[in-house]
Amino acid sequence: MREDKPLAKGETRTASDTMRDAVGSHPVGTSVxxxxxxxxxxAIGSAAGPVGTLVGAAAGAVAGALAGGGIAEMVxxxxxxxxxxxxxxxxxxxxxxxxxxxxGPAYRYGVDSYTRTGGQRAWDESESDLATGWDSAxxxxxxxxxxxxxASRDAWHxxxxxxxxxxxxxxxxxxx
Numbered sequence: 001m002r003e004d005k006p007l008a009k010g011e012t013r014t015a016s017d018t019m020r021d022a023v024g025s026h027p028v029g030t031s032v033x034x035x036x037x038x039x040x041x042x043a044i045g046s047a048a049g050p051v052g053t054l055v056g057a058a059a060g061a062v063a064g065a066l067a068g069g070g071i072a073e074m075v076x077x078x079x080x081x082x083x084x085x086x087x088x089x090x091x092x093x094x095x096x097x098x099x100x101x102x103x104g105p106a107y108r109y110g111v112d113s114y115t116r117t118g119g120q121r122a123w124d125e126s127e128s129d130l131a132t133g134w135d136s137a138x139x140x141x142x143x144x145x146x147x148x149x150x151a152s153r154d155a156w157h158x159x160x161x162x163x164x165x166x167x168x169x170x171x172x173x174x175x176x
Contacts (some may be wrong), residue, residue, distance in 0.1 A: 030063050075159055080111045084155065093150035098142060106142040106148035109134065110155030119163055123156050 084107040086098055094103065113130055129151060134145045141148065 021063075042121040074163055075111060075115050076110060077108070080155065080159070081108065083158075084151075088151070091151070091154060092149070095147070098147075102141045102143050103148075103151045105137065105139045106143060106151035108154035109137045109148070112137075113152065113157050114156045114159045119160065123153055126156075127153075 022041075033078055081104065082125065084104065088094055088100055088103050088107070113126060117126060128148065130146045131149065138148065143151075
């Protein structure tokens with residue numbers, strides 16, 4: 001939803017709408033992109049010596065911030081939550097002992113974690129960090145990480161696939 005677009009009757013603008021519509025404004029994606037771009041720019045600029053390293057790092061940080069923010073803008077957390085709420089029960093790892101209130105935080109954790117990494121890390125590279133952070137992220141979910149990991153991975157890959165379809169080429173270099 002664009003801020004300059006008139007609202008329909010009964011429609012409200014959320015903070016996530018505003019953040020999503022402002023290019024480069026997502027703080028997590030922008031930060032991740034800036035760090036990755038800084039490193040890449042510094043490496044490329046190193047061929048021209050110390051000054052090239054500094055110039056390359058600065059240019060890379062700006063470009064990376066825009067790219068990282070762009071990935072975050074492609075993801076609508078509310079739409080992801082609605083998708084998983086409607087579809088979680090059909091997933092093979094879902095136990096009848098738990099409801100969406102248990103699985104929902106795991107799906108959100110997968111979405112947020114993929115966005116936070118800016119798509120620069122694979123699930124397998126990130127899983128141990130996610131396992132460590134699950135207790136802080138789980139909220140009222142009763143799932144232990146061994147159960148939550150399946151839902152988080154599912155959401156991670158759904159967002160990854162969404163980004164892959166939106167970005168031309170093989171943005172994450174996985175051959176798809």
